[in-house]
Amino acid sequence: MKTQYYTATSLDGFIATENDSLDWLFSLGDVNNTSYPDFISNVGALAMGSATYEWMVRHADKIADQMGTAWPYTQPAWVFSKRKLPAIAGADIRFVSGDVRPIHAEMRLAAGDKNIWIVGGGDLAGQFYDAGLLDEIMVQVGSVTLGKGKQLFPRRVLSPVLRLVAVHQLGHAMVELRYEVNKD
Numbered sequence: 777m778k779t780q781y782y783t784a785t786s787l788d789g790f791i792a793t794e795n796d797s798l799d800w801l802f803s804l805g806d807v808n809n810t811s812y813p814d815f816i817s818n819v820g821a822l823a824m825g826s827a828t829y830e831w832m833v834r835h836a837d838k839i840a841d842q843m844g845t846a847w848p849y850t851q852p853a854w855v856f857s858k859r860k861l862p863a864i865a866g867a868d869i870r871f872v873s874g875d876v877r878p879i880h881a882e883m884r885l886a887a888g889d890k891n892i893w894i895v896g897g898g899d900l901a902g903q904f905y906d907a908g909l910l911d912e913i914m915v916q917v918g919s920v921t922l923g924k925g926k927q928l929f930p931r932r933v934l935s936p937v938l939r940l941v942a943v944h945q946l947g948h949a950m951v952e953l954r955y956e957v958n959k960d
């Protein structure tokens with residue numbers, strides 16, 4: 777029953793280019809050869825910010841081609857925005873805004889004995905971290921640099937440091953790192 781920020785990043789710490797492109801990511805490997813299938817099978821609820829959601833809306837056709845449906849999640853999802861966003865037919869989505877703490881409590885109830893996935897972006901994951909609600913950061917670090925873009929985790933975490941608990945090499949272009957957030 778953990779709250780996990782699970783994402784891919786460039787070597788220099790960006791999860792998307794400044795104009796929200798993920799094209800750099802798809803050439804790095806097949807998602808089915810990563811921890812993702814096992815990870816997602818243990819997710820009971822997920823949250824994302826509006827830029828991440830709008831990327832999915834813009835790429836609905838591509839997602840449907842690959843996954844069979846424009847919205848690939850069976851778990852309930854919470855999308856954070858101060859704006860009114862378009863819904864996706866058939867998707868279990870709640871549009872929310874503001875303090876992450878009451879929303880995390882709702883997500884915890886919905887997730888039952890499964891984990892909560894913070895999909896991104898980095899600042900939203902940071903809001904859960906700030907509230908003491910983030911347990912793990914799981915990153916797939918690609919062997920590319922972007923120079924600038926959307927930051928992986930725009931927070932200063934110095935002491936206590938994150939605790940590295942697993943490292944897994946994926947071919948020659950990715951490494952998966954799993955960190956526990958030290959709450960002491």
Ligand SMILES: NC(=O)c1ccc[n+]([C@@H]2O[C@H](COP(=O)([O-])OP(=O)(O)OC[C@H]3O[C@@H](n4cnc5c(N)ncnc54)[C@H](OP(=O)(O)O)[C@@H]3O)[C@@H](O)[C@H]2O)c1
Nearest residue numbers: 784791792796825826827828831856857858873874896897
């Ligand atoms: N590499 C990967 O594996 C990976 C994973 C996830 C995402 N991504 C990509 O990374 C990019 C992330 O974009 P981003 O950094 O801009 O982050 P984001 O979290 O997707 O979107 C940020 C926006 O969400 C809304 N928001 C965030 N917290 C809120 C709160 N507490 N209450 C209300 N609204 C809130 C705000 O916009 P408004 O209020 O104006 O709507 C904010 O500007 C996207 O392009 C996404 O596709 C990549």
